[in-house]
Structure formats: C-alpha cells, structure tokens
Amino acid sequence: MKQTREFAQQLIDFCYASPTAFHAVATTRELLDKSKFVQLHENTSWKLKAGGRYYLIRNDSALIAFIAGTAPIAEQGFRIAGAHTDSPGFRIKPAPEMLAENTYLKLNTEVYGGPILTTWFDRPLAIAGRVALKSKDPMQPHIRLLNIKRPVCIIPNIAIHMNSDANNGFTPNKQTDTLPLLGMITQKLEEKNYLSKLVASELRVKENEILDFDLFLYEYEKGSLIGSSEEFISSARLDDLSSIHAGISAMCSISKPKSTCVMACFDHEEVGSSTMQGADSQLLSEVLERIVLGLKGGRDEYFRALASSFIVSADGAHAVHPNMGAKADPTSRPLINNGLVIKLSANRSYTTDSSTAATFMQLCEKVGVKTQRFVNRSDMRGGSTIGPISSTHVSIRSIDIGLPMLAMHSIRELCGIEDHSAMLKVLRELYQN
Numbered sequence: 001m002k003q004t005r006e007f008a009q010q011l012i013d014f015c016y017a018s019p020t021a022f023h024a025v026a027t028t029r030e031l032l033d034k035s036k037f038v039q040l041h042e043n044t045s046w047k048l049k050a051g052g053r054y055y056l057i058r059n060d061s062a063l064i065a066f067i068a069g070t071a072p073i074a075e076q077g078f079r080i081a082g083a084h085t086d087s088p089g090f091r092i093k094p095a096p097e098m099l100a101e102n103t104y105l106k107l108n109t110e111v112y113g114g115p116i117l118t119t120w121f122d123r124p125l126a127i128a129g130r131v132a133l134k135s136k137d138p139m140q141p142h143i144r145l146l147n148i149k150r151p152v153c154i155i156p157n158i159a160i161h162m163n164s165d166a167n168n169g170f171t172p173n174k175q176t177d178t179l180p181l182l183g184m185i186t187q188k189l190e191e192k193n194y195l196s197k198l199v200a201s202e203l204r205v206k207e208n209e210i211l212d213f214d215l216f217l218y219e220y221e222k223g224s225l226i227g228s229s230e231e232f233i234s235s236a237r238l239d240d241l242s243s244i245h246a247g248i249s250a251m252c253s254i255s256k257p258k259s260t261c262v263m264a265c266f267d268h269e270e271v272g273s274s275t276m277q278g279a280d281s282q283l284l285s286e287v288l289e290r291i292v293l294g295l296k297g298g299r300d301e302y303f304r305a306l307a308s309s310f311i312v313s314a315d316g317a318h319a320v321h322p323n324m325g326a327k328a329d330p331t332s333r334p335l336i337n338n339g340l341v342i343k344l345s346a347n348r349s350y351t352t353d354s355s356t357a358a359t360f361m362q363l364c365e366k367v368g369v370k371t372q373r374f375v376n377r378s379d380m381r382g383g384s385t386i387g388p389i390s391s392t393h394v395s396i397r398s399i400d401i402g403l404p405m406l407a408m409h410s411i412r413e414l415c416g417i418e419d420h421s422a423m424l425k426v427l428r429e430l431y432q433n
C-alpha cells in the first residue's frame, strides 16, 4: 500500500513537471539518464549491442526508449508499449496581446484538442512550452524550454446574474469567451510587447533573439491524492502521462530482457496524430527497423521480428461515472481501482481482438492484476487512440488498454492509485516475456 501511494505521488510530481509535451519528454529523459540510457540521434549511424539501453527524441516532443534484447531479435521480436505526451488545452496565438476596456490585457489563444472548456475558468493558470531563438545556423534554431511556473493568468467566469444559462448548457465561444486575463495596463498596447518581454526575462535573453514560440496555458496548481483513504489521484494530464510514467518506470526497472523492449511516447494524439512525431507517422517503424539494422540484422530479420512482436497501446479509459452511470455500456462497467481496462470496438477504433486480449489477460494474471472491459454504448461514438493508427504503419499484434478514469479532458482528471501501480506491474511483465 505504501509503495502504491508512493508511486501515485511520483506520478503527481511527473505530471506537475510536465506541463507540455516538450516538458514531458524532458522529464522522461531525466528518468532515462538516471537509469543509464544513452541518447541516439537520427542523423548518426547506430551501433547497438544486446542489453544496451537507448533513447531517441524527435521534435523535442516525442521519445522512443528501448533496451536491446539478449535473444536473437528475429526470433524474439519487440515488446512495445505506446502512449502519448500531449494533452488538450490552450495554445497561445502569435501576436497574442489584446486589450479590453483600454486596460485589461488579454492573451489571444486557440484551443488544442478537445478540453472540457468550462473546467478552465477561474483557475490560476501558468504558461509553458518551447521558444525558438536566433542561431548562427538557420537550419538549427536555438531551442529553449520555458516554464513560467507562476499563476500569471486566469480565465474569469461571467457572473451568473449576467448569464442565466450558466447552469443550463452554457457553450463558451472559443474565440471570445475563453481568453485569459494577463494583467492591467496603462500604456497604449502598441508600445509594449508584454508576452515577449515576459519570455525574454524568464529565459534571460534579448527580446529580439526570440523568433517564435509554441506556448500553452496550464493549471498552476499541483495535483494531489484525494479521497477518504487517499485512493484517488487528482491531477492535470493523467491522460496520458500516467501511461508514459508507468511505461518508462517499467523500462527503467528491468535489465537485460530477452525481447527488445520499447516505450513509444508519441506527440499530437489529441489532434489526430498526423505529424512527423505523431503515431500516424513512420517514427515507430523507422526506429524498429534501425534497431534491427543497428544489431547487424537485415530487412528479413526486421520482418521476422515484427511477426513475433506485441504492442500494448496504453491510454486513458472511461470509468463508470458515480453520478451518471447511464452514460456507460449496460454490461461492461469499468470501475476505478478495479483493474486495467481492455478497450473493444466493433468498428475498430480500438485494435483489441480476442487473440490479443487473451495475451494481455494472461500477462495480467501472472502479476495478479485484474482486467475490466470497456465498450461504448451503441448509441455513442466514443474516442479513439494511438493503437489503430500506429498498427497501420507496423504489422504487429496490438491491444488497446488503459487506466479507468473520470473527467477525461477536464483540466483535472481523476484515476485510482491501485490502477497506476497495476499498469507498472503489467508493462514490466510485458517487457520480460
């Protein structure tokens, strides 16, 4: 129980240190460096050795870590877990400063992915992301991560007296109703470039060195354990940093596995995965092939390895809601702290089938973890995940699973401490089979 709570607390720390996909990769990298993983680069040739621990970063926002197996790769194949680094929220637009009433300074933003908008109101918000600076070589801009870890802005609600629809299906307008307030100013707006000045002073660079940025809002407050026995984890970005945290922790805890173990952390799942660092790219297939080549295998060994491999795509799953149980399927009703969720869909928005479910259930059984099933109500469409997308690029048996959670895509999501430890145990078992 103590270990379970400690691991849950580590997840809360991990989420807090990872306000954006860029920071999730940086935080993950720190864990890998501590466990003696070596960074590889795409523009150098790879000479790998059995038992070696490696990782690769693409676009600062996606990462693939792996341990080369000790058995011949063509026979033993890959054991892969996949998850995503990004979370829905608000991205700051270029030239973001806007004035209201000649004195309220607001930031122009656009919505990233599908957040529950109303959960972002009245929360102290901070700003984080990536900033591109001038460099000697234009092909390689100088990149800095930025985390303004202070409550610098807020999206205030309108009083209920001025919005009689506040509790009656209020739909905020994404351009006009959700802009965060950054401060009050007295000068004319044209005279000041507030955000650039703030970024420059945080990074201790000159304002004219800043060429562009990928900056996002995030909830300033840290997550916490919650519940009468602290059985829940309440935090931002549990979807899907919980899977990244469990997968990387599993990988760091093993040494010299027979199979080649891979943890794939993709970006851009929340916006469809179709980018160079998303699951709908050649990232995974290229890395897997380069692993085989780096171990002095050829294409024949690569395809043989794929045929003996297995992917667990781990992403948040919907638990039955305590107040809105009717929204869940009538017979498959996953509960928090009752085991990992196997996701199924007749229209294949999840990759699971009976064969891959059987493999996964047996891995769970070996480490004493229970499984539950999720299917959508037949009159609801539901979401998808990285599994079906990545399996169109690599021919590997695959399953979609996840932690049962509530409030998915809220600024604060809720999952269970037992399930997070269960994910660690099962992914470790996957890697050792």
Ligand code: ZN
Pocket: 084, 239, 240, 269, 315, 316
């Ligand atoms: Zn997700």
